[in-house]
Amino acid sequence: MRNGDVSYWYSALDPITPRPALDRDIDVDIAIVGGGLTGLWAAYYLRRARPDASIAIIESQFCGFGASGRNGGWLSAEVAGNRANYARIAQSRGRDGAQANRALTATMRDGVDEVLARIAEEGIDCDAVKSGVMHVARCPAQDERLGEAFDHERQLGAADWELVSGAELSTRLNVAGAVRAMYSPQCARVQPAKLSRGVADAVERSGVAIYEQTTATTIAPRRVITDRGVVTAEVVLTCLEGFTASVSGHHRDLLPLNSSMIVTEPLPEDVWAQIGWDGNELLGEMAHAYTYSQRTADGRIAFGGRGVPYRYGSSIDDRGATQQRTTDSLIRALHDFFPAAADVPIAHTWCGVLGVTRDWSACIDFDQTTGIGSASGYVGSGLTTTNVAGRTLCDLVTGQRTELTDLPWVGHHARKWEPEPLRYLGVASMYAAYRTADKRELASSSATTDVIARVADVVSGRE
Secondary structure (H helix, E strand, C coil): CEECCCCHHHHCCCCCCCCCCCCCCEEEEEEEECCCHHHHHHHHHHHHHCCCCCEEEECCCCCCCCHHHCCCCEEECCCCECHHHHHHHHHHCCCCHHHHHHHHHHHHHHHHHHHHHHHHHHCCCCCCECCCEEEEECCHHHHHHHHHHHHHHHHCCCCCCEEEEHHHHHHHECCCCCCEEEEECCEEECCHHHHHHHHHHHHHHCCCEEECCCCEEEEECCEEEECCCEEEEEEEEECCHHHHHHCCCCCCCCEEEEEEEEEECCCCHHHHHHHECCCCCEEEECCCCCEEEEECCCCCEEEEECCCCCCHHHCCCCCCCCCHHHHHHHHHHHHHHCHHHCCCCEEEEEEEEEEECCCCECEEEEECCCCEEEEECCCCCCHHHHHHHHHHHHHHHCCCCCCCCCCCCECCCCCCCCCCCHHHHHHHHHHHHHHHHHHHHHCCCCCCCCHHHHHHHHHHCCC
């Protein structure tokens, strides 16, 4: 079993040849720190909006090295973050909280189609198929939450969600123990490394300069100091998401929460016949420490979840290397879901970090005075959100007021995370609580969410 090497998604492609590093001081109109999809999409739309502007992307490794090239491949319409908090933010600004959440829902649904349109326009081969998403419930408490989530989504304007149960569910996607599921067509499967590489190539073709192998050490108004030179720019956009903590002075802004994945070897046809999954839906669940998965274009199961969710001091993984206990936990979960796949070898394991703010809400901001902007805090629902954030940053930089710039996460500033060791102890306790709550719920006939999870939601800021 291969471990790390950034991700399986990259190991399936030709080896990466990084673009040249910055080799001198430069002066540009717009500097973007971070070559993940947020930074790439921001550059993509800014190039269209301001074709005469000089734009440079600064990336420490290569474009898509972080979560953009390691995720589960969910191009999803799900809103990143805390819905209740977005309502509160809107209300504090004299707006209707429910309407603000409906606007977020509509924006994310449009975002899925916007990314698919750009994939088609730029000729990006990333195994994209708009196959929808299915969330399953495997016990009464999960089923109760599923029903509440279904009602909530429909109230927010997502009228195409449907409930699936019984023989239809077991035929479409045979998850062991599943009692019911909710399905939406507003989600697409992609191969994330192919998508990241394709968007980077499109951005470079448009005339944006991309400097890889160049690490930003200090970000300040009109200035980015790197290990290869100084970048002077009227506009500086920080698009580092889970890697924000690596920049001096920002180690408590976002929590780099770790998520891990495994991928099987291709499944034999007789195993697929037992599992179903002919519709290629993305698969999630209603557990607290949830998993996420996809049926890949080459007939594998890619399966992810939180293993060891946080490293002391906001440390980042070493090129995706994953602890054995995390891999073992994911394999057990995969086999619990799909017993028919128990004899299929695991080909690869890897991990990456996602950015979490203290209130579990995304933040997109631009200060016209300092020229500094940022977008982060996608809490694991970032693949579509990166595109929405990139377009929003473009509108903010160009001074336009649009439906995007009126969304509640624009201009939001979350408070900082606690210092160590409180941060580490808090996250470790939170996920231990969620794992305990999941075990208790799966063993219970109660339809009530376990009290341990309810307390953890309040303490963590998820509710």
